[in-house]
Amino acid sequence: MSLPEKFPPLFPAVFGRPLLPQREVLIGLIDEILDSNQLSNCGSMHNRLEDELTRLMGKHLCLTSSGTMALMMALRLGNLRKGGEVITSPLSFAASAQAIEWCGFKPVFADVECGFPTLDPAAVEKAITPNTVAILGVHFMGIACDTSALERLASQHKLWLVFDGAQTPDIKQAGQHLAQRGDATILSLHATKLLNTAEGGAVVVRSAEDKERLVRMRNFGLYEGQMVDIGINGKLSEIHSAMGLASLPLLEPEISARHRLRETYQRMLAGIPGVTILKPRPDSSASHLYFALSMPKSARQAVVASAAEKGFALRDSFSLLCGPNTLFENENIVCTGAAALAPEVAPSLLALPMHSKISDASAAQIALIIKNCAVNHLEGNA
């Protein structure tokens, strides 16, 4: 692995707006923590948050110090052969491929599906070798993976199946929370995500046994004071947990506001030539972390520049995790057609501001910028 000559540009730091709790509520909880004299090691604040999120997302949920920590723990949980290959998506945030490498496995990149920015099960099947130990599917930009097809493949080939659900904390698929799929699903509670503890994450697993192993793992492999396993410090502190607890009452209203914004964007952007709105899978709801669309690269660049002039930070630097100018520059994308789709999809993606403070007037302004740039692009090409 060599260092890329040119690092991809950083996305605007103020793309989103973190969900912030009411000050009095947070300060009340911090006072409780100070009175309790317990700042970490899974105290009452931590356990309350873990219980609340378990109720929302799955039967067995283990809080962690970050989404990346959750990914590493979810991979470790599989007891996989060191050096084995983990098939994943080239379209993701850096953390998914990095966690694979950090845990001593080799990331193998499979292409995305036509129409969805997530792993193509046919490409995954093609990428399976005798060295494959796991599949790490990424629910990307609010769009769920084809979980059923990946579950079928994993069970046929006896592979550990982890889903990175950092960007989809709120999706239901066939009536069930998405976090219930695969062997393990990770969530992120980072400041940029729908619900946040400033830094934090969680692993959702299928069985009480797996949860118990994760609980030991995040606390140095300790069980009743004895070191029974190789663990790590993956605990979420009391202060971070308080941040999550204080924000929880705001989650539903925030989701409703974003739902209205999603509908507004959808209405205003319908029928613009060259603009394709990323739609959820037919069997799943949409996530409220992202509203994304794809349009030709040059039009997309014009949109970002005009929006910036008006003070709107749109996010457009979705780079591939492998190939030229990346840390995984020698990795090809396994695909089923003549050429991989992911390198075409990545530079066309555009994410619009998605939070409750975007007014209808702002949404209309953003939509107008997109429409103008799309039309200019068409005329420029005519």
Ligand SMILES: *Cc1c(COP(=O)(O)O)cnc(C)c1O
């Ligand atoms: C944010 C994110 C992560 C990392 O989560 P952290 O809590 O920041 O460690 C992992 N994967 C994806 C797809 C993400 O968007």
